[in-house]
Amino acid sequence: MTVLFSKKCEYGLQAILYMAAQEEDRICSAEEISNKLSIPKEFVSKILQSLTLNGIVESKKGKTGGFKLSINPSKIKLIDIVEAIDGLESFNSCVLGFSNCSPKNPCPVHKEWGELRNKAYEMLSSETIDKFKEKTLTKIGVL
Amino acid sequence: MTVLFSKKCEYGLQAILYMAAQEEDRICSAEEISNKLSIPKEFVSKILQSLTLNGIVESKKGKTGGFKLSINPSKIKLIDIVEAIDGLESFNSCVLGFSNCSPKNPCPVHKEWGELRNKAYEMLSSETIDKFKEKTLTKIGVL
DNA sequence: TTTTAATCAGACAAAAATATCTGATTTTTA
């Protein structure tokens, strides 16, 4: 198995993109998100619950309850979600699993991987997710 | 958690680099590799056993037994090890976990991630591991 | 020939990731 993000993180990213593509302040139930994205309902619910603790999402209880972004999509980057769910350690650890990999004690691919990692970080942090609205709608087929 | 390779794959890569940095045809016991790389002995043993099936490693039983590369390091690339252990699916699947991510049905970061992924693939496949001998020796401290 | 030290095979165990269930609480709506 080779992975970049955990399932939890992938689902979180998808759910956030989904919500960001909705009309502002529209509340989405866990069930709706689950159906549209084919994510187990309780699982996505848990993930969004945890993101409420980070202040990225807010929830409303009771009938007509659900989740919505508590921050405007123009203020959210993909890296924020990744950080909240998976953390950023992987952007600081050796791709080959060696310990103490650093410029002073580099692994055989330290430099090359470092550059790639920086580009990946940049990819996740250069654009805010409001830029992804159209693409998300197309991908998800919510048109 | 964010990961690029599984532990199994990281250990496999380290062990192969270790063996490639030894004198040609020198046999390394699982215990030696375990000690030098701080990998659980039985685990690295299992990994190397499985790599014998791919023809990358060969084993010798009995006292003075152990493992050595069955291919010259100048014929092995990191991607070969990755493929043998983790497989290459991640180089063909969506970083956000969306299904059917393709140029015709792209996710919001399809193009950008595709480029990065290609560079990562290139990093793992452009150089053979004989080029890493010195760096490996330095990193591992077997001088 | 016996002891020693290694792989090998397969079962087993532990930990982490992923997923589900249950029941309490909340809030809208009939």
Add this chain to the structure above:
DNA sequence: TAAAAATCAGATATTTTTGTCTGATTAAAA
């Protein structure tokens, strides 16, 4: 006010990954 439908919290279950153990076999060396 009662029913319905949602979050929320916490326990539980399942699956995958990671790691360990045991015993059989092999081969070198005493």
